[in-house]
Amino acid sequence: MNGDAAAGGTLALDEAIRAAGERLEAKVVAWRRDFHANPELGNREFRTSKIVADHLRALGIEVREKVAHTGVVGILRGALPGPVVALRADMDALPVTEETDVPFKSSVRTEWGGRACGVMHACGHDGHTAMLMGVAELLSGLRERIPGTVKFIFQPAEEGAPDGEEGGARMMIEERCLEEPKVGAIFGLHVTSNHPAGTIGYRSGPMMASSDELRVFVRGTQTHAAWPWRGVDPIVIGSQIVMGLQTIVARRIDITKEPSVVTIGVFDGGVRKNIIPDQVRMEGTIRAFDEAQREDIHGHVKRITEMIAAAGGAKATVQIKRGYDVTVNDPALTAWAIPTIARVAGATNVGVVDKVCGAEDFSFYQKAVPGLFLRVGCRPPGQELRDAAPGHSPRFYLDESCLKLGVKTLCALALDWLAANANGA
Numbered sequence: 001m002n003g004d005a006a007a008g009g010t011l012a013l014d015e016a017i018r019a020a021g022e023r024l025e026a027k028v029v030a031w032r033r034d035f036h037a038n039p040e041l042g043n044r045e046f047r048t049s050k051i052v053a054d055h056l057r058a059l060g061i062e063v064r065e066k067v068a069h070t071g072v073v074g075i076l077r078g079a080l081p082g083p084v085v086a087l088r089a090d091m092d093a094l095p096v097t098e099e100t101d102v103p104f105k106s107s108v109r110t111e112w113g114g115r116a117c118g119v120m121h122a123c124g125h126d127g128h129t130a131m132l133m134g135v136a137e138l139l140s141g142l143r144e145r146i147p148g149t150v151k152f153i154f155q156p157a158e159e160g161a162p163d164g165e166e167g168g169a170r171m172m173i174e175e176r177c178l179e180e181p182k183v184g185a186i187f188g189l190h191v192t193s194n195h196p197a198g199t200i201g202y203r204s205g206p207m208m209a210s211s212d213e214l215r216v217f218v219r220g221t222q223t224h225a226a227w228p229w230r231g232v233d234p235i236v237i238g239s240q241i242v243m244g245l246q247t248i249v250a251r252r253i254d255i256t257k258e259p260s261v262v263t264i265g266v267f268d269g270g271v272r273k274n275i276i277p278d279q280v281r282m283e284g285t286i287r288a289f290d291e292a293q294r295e296d297i298h299g300h301v302k303r304i305t306e307m308i309a310a311a312g313g314a315k316a317t318v319q320i321k322r323g324y325d326v327t328v329n330d331p332a333l334t335a336w337a338i339p340t341i342a343r344v345a346g347a348t349n350v351g352v353v354d355k356v357c358g359a360e361d362f363s364f365y366q367k368a369v370p371g372l373f374l375r376v377g378c379r380p381p382g383q384e385l386r387d388a389a390p391g392h393s394p395r396f397y398l399d400e401s402c403l404k405l406g407v408k409t410l411c412a413l414a415l416d417w418l419a420a421n422a423n424g425a
Contacts, residue, residue: 013145013415014343020138021408027137028403032130033104039093039119039126041110042157043167045070048091048129052154055133059140061152068171074152075181076139082148082422085414086178086186088169088365089125089132090158096120099394123391124191124378127398129154131189131406138411148418153177153186158361169361178368184421185333186371187413188362189406193388194353195377197399200345200409201353202374204334206258208327209287210294211359214264214301215319216241216282218309225274235269237312238280242267244308245284248300258289260297261357287357289326324359330370337372340416344409358391374409378402 031051040048049070056063062075070091097118098106108119121127136152153172161167178186195201218238223231242264249260262284269280286301288294302318309316342350353375362373379388380399389395 010416013142014412016142017138017408017411017415020141021134021404021411024134024137024407025404028130028134028407029400031133032126032398032400032403035126035129036102036121037104037106039106039108039121040091041095041119041162042092042159043069043161043165045091045156049154049156052091052129052133056136056152059137061136061140067175067177068156068167070156071172071177072154073177074136074154076136076143076146076150076152078146078148078150078418079144080147080422082146082418083184084149084151084181085417086151086153086183086365086369087132087135087410087414088153088155088186088188088362089128090155091125091129092157092159093119093121093125094123094159094392096122096392096394098122100397120394122393122396123159124396124398125158127191127378127400127403127406128189131403131410134403134407135410135414138407139414142415146415146418147422149181150414150418151177151183169364173364173368178365183369185417186365186369187374187410188365188371189374189376189410190360191378191398191402191406192375193379193390193396194385195375196379196381196383197377197402198345198381198405199349199351199377200341200374200405201351201377202329202334202338202341202372203353203355204329204331206289206326206328207355207373208360208363209261209289209355209357210291210326210363211323212286212294212298213321213323214262214282214284214286215321216305217317218280218282218314219316220276220278220314222278223276225276228276231276232313233276234278234280234314235276237309237314238267238269238282240312241305241308241316242282244304245301248297248304252300253293253297258293259355259357260289260293261285261287262297262301286320287359289355291326294326324361325363325367327360327363327373328366329372330366333370333372336420337413340412341374341409344412345405372413376402376406376409
């Protein structure tokens with residue numbers, strides 16, 4: 001195909017995507033509102049996954065259900081031979097009691113951590129699921145023009161599986177969501193109130209941090225608070241450990257390379273004002289954008305904690321549970337995708353975004369195949385960033401005009417990637 005013909009084909013597909021996106025917008029909004037009013041926690045997305053699977057089957061798409069408990073994988077085989085591209089959306093909600101004033105506000109209740117609370121799509125996964133359902137419908141209507149296969153990965157438990165369970169992207173991969181047929185690249189997105197609706201952000205290389213859980217137990221010797229010399233005070237020693245951990249990022253890590261965070265968010269010890277307790281418990285999080293630095297931080301945490309405890313006559317136990325890896329956008333895939341994204345959204349609406357210390361299990365897909373994760377703005381026009389509730393807030397609000405842009409962008413990326421790689425399939 002010569003250059004003029006290829007350009008003409010791209011323009012024709014762009015127009016088909018634009019027109020179909022306009023027709024589908026009301027449907028996508030309705031799906032999103034339904035999911036928002038009926039949120040489900042990780043590994044419990046039974047209603048959501050049934051709606052997704054039924055929709056895909058109605059489009060004539062092959063469907064695998066119960067992948068990683070409640071995940072759904074759809075396979076759309078184009079009429080033309082070619083490679084395989086995957087598109088991913090997460091489906092789970094959060095244990096958050098909603099405080100927005102919308103007619104489709106969630107009233108679902110649950111118990112989490114022994115406490116009664118609400119359930120809310122406070123991170124936009126309702127929008128992600130609705131968008132990918134729209135993409136599936138749009139692309140199924142273009143089947144005769146697709147050179148290859150599109151996999152739709154509807155993933156549960158991105159926010160984490162319940163205690164004692166496995167789930168999420170890692171389990172989806174273990175259950176071969178990227179195989180049969182084998183995926184060559186994967187695209188995903190996440191809405192964010194950090195940016196206004198109508199905009200898309202990208203970043204080559206590390207984009208989102210790794211996330212590891214930290215637990216520290218400091219064992220002292222209990223005594224009367226009036227006689228501290230007759231015991232070993234784990235509260236004082238624990239406080240020194242908290243301060244010592246803050247020197248890791250400030251003094252032990254090369255912050256000119258990548259940023260990192262060590263935070264203690266829980267400090268629990270003692271039951272009465274005049275008793276020095278036997279033990280304190282601390283919990284926190286470790287974030288990094290470089291795997292080598294991540295390992296270094298783990299070592300520093302263990303060494304500093306144990307040595308401070310020993311110096312005070314106490315004993316410390318450190319537990320670090322590895323969570324999500326660094327979300328790293330493949331540099332070559334990112335560079336290739338920028339013109340496609342700019343063509344769909346408009347060049348002035350696309351740009352490089354800052355790194356985010358939040359974590360995403362999309363990172364596991366990216367360790368298996370080249371992947372690109374995008375940020376789609378969902379802040380209402382005219383609203384200042386300082387007034388926009390962030391993700392995980394009970395007041396998180398999604399401007400639904402972002403949904404159509406997400407649908408069109410994922411469609412264009414899938415079709416462009418398949419066309420660009422058709423000869424190598």
